[in-house]
Amino acid sequence: xxxxxxxxxxxxxxxxxxxxxxxxxxxxxxRHLDLxxxxxxxxxxxxxxxxxxxxxxSRRDAWPPSGGLPGSDLDFMRAQLLDAYGIEHAVLNCLYxxxxxxxxxxxxxxxxxxxxxxxxxxLERDSRLRASVTVPFESPDLAAVEIDRAAAHHGFVQxxxxxxxxxxxxxxxxxxxxEAACRAGLPVGIHAASTTPGPTTASGWPSYYIxxxxxxxxxxxxxxxxxxxxxxxxxxxxxxxxxxxxGFAWVPALMxxxxxxxxxxxxxxxxxxxxxxxxxxxxxRITTQPMEEPERPGDLVPLLREIGQDVxxxxxxxxxxxxxxxxxxxxxxxxxxxxxxxxxxNARAQYRFAA
Amino acid sequence: MRTxxxxxxxxxxxxxxxIVEIEGRSIGVFHLADGYVALRNACPHEGAPLCRGAxxxxxxxPAPGRYRYERRGEILRxxxxxxxxxxxxxxxxxDPDRVRVRSYPVTVDGTQVIVHV
Ligand code: FES
Numbered sequence: 196x197x198x199x200x201x202x203x204x205x206x207x208x209x210x211x212x213x214x215x216x217x218x219x220x221x222x223x224x225x226r227h228l229d230l231x232x233x234x235x236x237x238x239x240x241x242x243x244x245x246x247x248x249x250x251x252x253s254r255r256d257a258w259p260p261s262g263g264l265p266g267s268d269l270d271f272m273r274a275q276l277l278d279a280y281g282i283e284h285a286v287l288n289c290l291y292x293x294x295x296x297x298x299x300x301x302x303x304x305x306x307x308x309x310x311x312x313x314x315x316x317x318l319e320r321d322s323r324l325r326a327s328v329t330v331p332f333e334s335p336d337l338a339a340v341e342i343d344r345a346a347a348h349h350g351f352v353q354x355x356x357x358x359x360x361x362x363x364x365x366x367x368x369x370x371x372x373x374e375a376a377c378r379a380g381l382p383v384g385i386h387a388a389s390t391t392p393g394p395t396t397a398s399g400w401p402s403y404y405i406x407x408x409x410x411x412x413x414x415x416x417x418x419x420x421x422x423x424x425x426x427x428x429x430x431x432x433x434x435x436x437x438x439x440x441x442g443f444a445w446v447p448a449l450m451x452x453x454x455x456x457x458x459x460x461x462x463x464x465x466x467x468x469x470x471x472x473x474x475x476x477x478x479x480r481i482t483t484q485p486m487e488e489p490e491r492p493g494d495l496v497p498l499l500r501e502i503g504q505d506v507x508x509x510x511x512x513x514x515x516x517x518x519x520x521x522x523x524x525x526x527x528x529x530x531x532x533x534x535x536x537x538x539x540x541n542a543r544a545q546y547r548f549a550a
Numbered sequence: 551m552r553t554x555x556x557x558x559x560x561x562x563x564x565x566x567x568x569i570v571e572i573e574g575r576s577i578g579v580f581h582l583a584d585g586y587v588a589l590r591n592a593c594p595h596e597g598a599p600l601c602r603g604a605x606x607x608x609x610x611x612p613a614p615g616r617y618r619y620e621r622r623g624e625i626l627r628x629x630x631x632x633x634x635x636x637x638x639x640x641x642x643x644x645d646p647d648r649v650r651v652r653s654y655p656v657t658v659d660g661t662q663v664i665v666h667v
Contacts, residue, residue: 248632254629
């Protein structure tokens with residue numbers, strides 16, 4: 196990587212405790228936090244449905260010596276990630292549970308607080324950082340208000356949604372979000388996480404995290420199909436979508452299958468302007484982590500070529516347990532032109548970073 | 551082969567470890583129940599500081615419904631993606647022949663712990 200630029204499209208900054216958000220909450224919602232606290236749709240108030248390989252799903256060496264959660268200490272993040280790998284820009288995706296709140300107005304207040312906290316403690320403190328706007332996206336009207344408000348700060352480069360949503364993301368109810376994103380000139384990023392109380396697969400609760408983690412790829416495919424066939428891309432010609440942490444080996448298979456079916460079943464979706472693969476190639480970008488690791492590492496290159504040279508954007512997922520090292524994540528030699536696009540060019544174009 | 555004094559006897563408590571720099575290489579020295587072992591502090595997977603990982607044991611099962619937790623403190627788990635290594639040999643648990651980390655002999659000379667690199 197030395198000598199060429201590097202953009203990391205998925206880094207997690209963490210709110211160490213609710214107290215950190217208090218200065219950004221109006222008195223009415225501070226009181227709510229105090230009296231009621233966080234009430235999410237997840238059946239688990241703390242932690243996750245499954246233990247995720249490591250505490251706080253994080254690298255064991257990513258706990259800052261200053262205390263607090265992995266991803267909560269900017270200086271430590273600088274040393275361990277930004278400086279260590281010479282990262283030119285990193286996109287922060289804060290997974291604080293604002294979008295999951297049962298009380299929608301409280302969720303909106305929390306989302307705004309998270310965004311203001313991000314401006315003050317991250318974006319204004321390191322010019323390499325950019326961030327996604329946290330929005331209460333199950334209440335799309337409130338999400339749109341927050342997009343309009345937060346987008347005034349140039350450090351926000353994306354709107355953050357999750358793939359395990361209450362309804363498929365192509366549905367009309369979510370359209371105010373896409374309208375606002377287009378108004379703000381921001382792509383919509385969908386990052387592995389959930390707002391639903393339901394099981395993590397379409398067929399009930401699995402026993403193991405390994406099943407849950409694998410099931411993510413399927414959730415992303417369902418969202419891609421929904422966005423395409425509900426006409427979101429046709430309706431919002433400026434809209435770009437970024438898929439984060441859902442894998443990518445499935446892309447060629449999904450494109451081929453959807454195109455083949457489209458030949459036979461297109462009468463059902465006559466408004467679609469292009470074959471499904473067109474939207475995947477032109478309107479969707481995908482981050483690389485977790486990197487596919489085929490049995491024969493060299494098999495990765497033809498896969499990357501088939502997906503297309505413009506689609507993939509490198510990400511580390513720092514500080515999480517499945518972090519990818521920018522210099523080691525491809526366990527094979529990727530041709531220089533393709534490598535350059537994945538590590539830098541594609542993200543620069545997508546997020547409109549200055550050259 | 552060079553010999554390098556890395557610690558005084560008693561400096562690394564049993565079950566403990568010390569990470570040292572030898573000729574630009576980071577190496578972890580572990581104090582096991584019956585002596586010391588040393589491993590390269592770089593995971594063969596993606597290069598994580600392997601020797602900062604957690605030490606645990608291995609669960610084996612001689613028959614259905616019967617489990618044994620053995621080799622306590624001898625299985626080193628990578629701090630990043632959790633690949634496991636036998637701290638005595640540097641061989642990975644999942645693919646011992648193909649995936650392993652370099653290990654170095656350690657001797658004790660009176661009051662000094664010595665790594666042979
Ligand atoms: S770097 Fe050690 S398991 Fe991946």
